[in-house]
Amino acid sequence: MSNLRSLTFDAIIIGGGGSGLRAALELAKSGKKTAVLSKVFPTRSHTVSAQGGITCAIASDDPNDDWRWHMYDTVKGGDYIADQDAAEYMCSEGPKAVFELEHMGLPFSRLDNGRIYQRPFGGQSKNFGEGGQAARTCAAADRTGHALLHTLYQNNLKNNTTFLNEWYAVDLVKNAEGDVVGCIAMCIETGEVVHVKSKATVLATGGAGRIYASTTNALINTGDGIGMALRAGFPMQDMEMWQFHPTGIYGAGTLVTEGCRGEGGYLINKDGERFMERYAPNAKDLAGRDVVARSMVMEILEGRGCGEKGDHVFLKLDHLGEEVLGKRLPGIVELSKTFAHIDPAKDPIPVVPTCHYMMGGIPTNVHGQAIMQDEGGNDQIVNGLFACGEAACVSVHGANRLGGNSLLDLVVFGRAAGMFIESALNEGIEYLDASESDIESAMKRITRWNDSEGGESIPALKAELQDIMQTSFGVFREEKNMQDGVKKLAELRGRIADAHLPDKSNAFNTARVEALELDNLMEVAEATAIAALERKESRGAHSRYDYPDRDDVNWLKHSLYFPATKELKQRDVNFKPKTMDTFEPKVRTY
């Protein structure tokens, strides 16, 4: 019998980053009993690391800018498997969401006329790709994520949101009918485990870049929400689609914003050649991130990489001058000095494509409602479960996300989920209570770790998982190598199931948190691996030597990974925006 203390809320939001805080704000304003449950104090969430900005057609830099142009770029950038109704929603609602942030106090940089400063970013165009480069990314210097996250946290304080800070969500609780009715969570400070009951459970747990050995992601990005949803039996969408950011600092993995190239910086190889002119004659360094990352790897593989080992390229910024660097890219100057030991006003930054963003995730509609598939292959709403932000796959990013679209995704769909939950609560939600055995099954894995008496160490297993992913599921992929990776992961899963948590203490036991995170990394890695192996084409960030072309006949589809059978199925992409004509798939060039 479980004797857990329970906490009851109208809505529980798991994750205190941008999307979670935006959803929470909406619900707190409505007076619903809402709590944000976050494993770190909210301003330590990974949104804080976003640099370059939030892309949105607010028509500041160009008074004639149009959200439809932004939508076109987004759909094209996603290599045509972004859902067009979702991209339409994001791009058209975006300006409202950005103005709200400004009204909340976000300290955007400004143009001389007092409006929000916008900079060019990759994959941006005017007039549906016909009007040249656009400047559509709203920025607070190169600290936009920090400014956005702090602003949202501040406004949640203003609206008295309840925070369960430094609490860790362990698993979802499902009732006998399969509805999600809350979660099991642990207070990290005391070790107490509680049953959180809620009519709406929002997974806003962010990404999982830590499945790779080299990533721009924070150490906390372990895919906790993805792991929870997979263990609860729910499918994941497009998990093969991982973005490798062109400019991670060589060796350290820390991000250097695309805004550097937006402000006029460019990449060079060991001969000093601006090589992107060969790969993307029009957009050059501001082509889609997948295109730039692949071009960099090609340069390195063909012997034109920089450094002793020829295993990176250079990002040249010195020609921008100290004033522009100091004004527009002050954080990059700092990071370059700390992690690359160079001053970008004098020397180029050594960079290499680095795992950055998970385009896939929990499939949702534009209201954040999680979706599964019935036996006939039709969409079916999961009662009680919502997702937003990087953990969700709405999908607005398709096979490749455009720079600056992540922050917009967070606030637009965090807000949308909050609004939808508010009205659903107003209409009344009743689900069956979880039974003792429902709760016990959600307690299974924390109990497993607490009972572990011997076995391999957690950090060693984690490092092995990251190596497998780095080796077999990187920028370029190939059948045999991936099969090898899938096999190794299956074996690793068995060893993780027998691994050892030596420290069983209660007070701020970070080893227990890392054990629970390892389970989640395992779930994300396996979903990624199987989806990557099964998608037999190249599209967006998923690039295969053995299937080098995009295959619209067989794969103009979302992939859907089912954890129980480890099978990959397909789901239709939405090609029906509500207010405009469909963007038909075209050959994607920059």
Next chain:
Amino acid sequence: MSNLQVSIYRYNPETDSAPYMQEFQVDTKGRDVMVLDVLHMMKEEDSGLAFRRSCREGVCGSDGMNMNGKNGLACITPLSDVVKNNKLTLRPLPGLPVIRDMVVDMGLFYKQYERIQPYLQNDTPEPAIERLQSPEERDKLDGLYECILCACCSTSCPSFWWNPEKFVGPAGLLQSYRFLADSRDTATSERLSNLEDPFSVFRCRGIMNCVAVCPKGLNPTRAIGKIREMLLADAT
């Protein structure tokens, strides 16, 4: 042996009656790694070692700690900046209750942050687009909004050690001035009246430890000076 000698503060409330310093020998293979890397190496040896960390690039503010006597962020402090005679002493941020090892209870620090109403207040109707702000007005927020709430400054401040309940402390006051300086904020007089008692602001003695330790290069003392000026102007 060229192993780094690390002495680190340990305390687990469940098993230790009192805190103690534990010695570690860490083989950094001669590399000038960050202090956070050293902590991870020690944690591989002793998984019970508790410390906070998240972004590992100096923007989230999780891993503020005291390294050879100076507060800073472990993730952006290379050994060459702090290690003397091959020795590194690590302690939690001073002045706050310790939960376990390097993890302190930040409650008081956050309470002082919340006290200054750290959000924009503007009682005029919201326009359909953004509120306009000139680049010059926006420039006034530089050096203020970048605070990451790591608490390195407040926990190095003797005035905060003595009066953590009454003195807002450098971090809170920096944020207070961030809103006072914002051309879009209309709550200036209310903000100032919340600070005019003898403790909230005036306990700052200009010691400037805050400036010396801020990992983001911010200057809380200057911001506090500006608030004082505003309070004095307001009083006349």
